[in-house]
Amino acid sequence: MDSDTTAYADTNQMAPNQKISRRLSMDAGDVAGDALLLLNHDGAVQLADLLTAVTGVGPGTSLADKVIQVQTALSANHVADACSGLNALINELKAQSGRSIPPGVASSLIGDATRIRAVLGC
Numbered sequence: 001m002d003s004d005t006t007a008y009a010d011t012n013q014m015a016p017n018q019k020i021s022r023r024l025s026m027d028a029g030d031v032a033g034d035a036l037l038l039l040n041h042d043g044a045v046q047l048a049d050l051l052t053a054v055t056g057v058g059p060g061t062s063l064a065d066k067v068i069q070v071q072t073a074l075s076a077n078h079v080a081d082a083c084s085g086l087n088a089l090i091n092e093l094k095a096q097s098g099r100s101i102p103p104g105v106a107s108s109l110i111g112d113a114t115r116i117r118a119v120l121g122c
Contacts, residue, residue, distance in 0.1 A: 042119055043074055043082070043116055043119045043120045044071065044074055046112070046116045047067060047070060047074065048071075050067050050109070050112050050116065051064060051067040051068065051071070053112065054067055054109060057101055057109070058092075058093075058096050058101045059096070059100045062092060063089065063092065063109075066085055066088055066089040067085075067089065069085045070082045070086055070089070074120070079120055079121070082122075083117060083120060083122035086116060086117050086120075086122065087117075087122075089113050090113050090114065093109050093110050094106070
């Protein structure tokens with residue numbers, strides 16, 4: 001990319017109502033770092049929404065605790081740890097689906113976590 005090139009986020013993995021309307025202008029040397037910051041920011045916004053959605057769902061605070069751990073990892077730029085935490089969340093949702101979490105709720109939350117994994121590049 002040339003200096004002052006405009007880059008757009010890939011929205012193919014996002015829900016239709018979650019398009020990114022901003023664009024970034026970046027120097028060629030900053031493309032990778034700035035793109036990662038954009039993805040992490042978008043992932044952070046979606047994680048905040050996921051935390052709201054899982055709070056009070058299922059037994060105890062296990063789901064919310066996992067999302068908080070993912071948020072902490074992402075804020076420290078530990079994307080692999082964030083991906084691992086999202087896997088753990090998905091596994092718990094699958095295990096509790098039809099038990100302590102209604103299947104429709106579990107399925108929706110799994111879809112949200114899976115979309116965030118795609119945004120983060122897991």
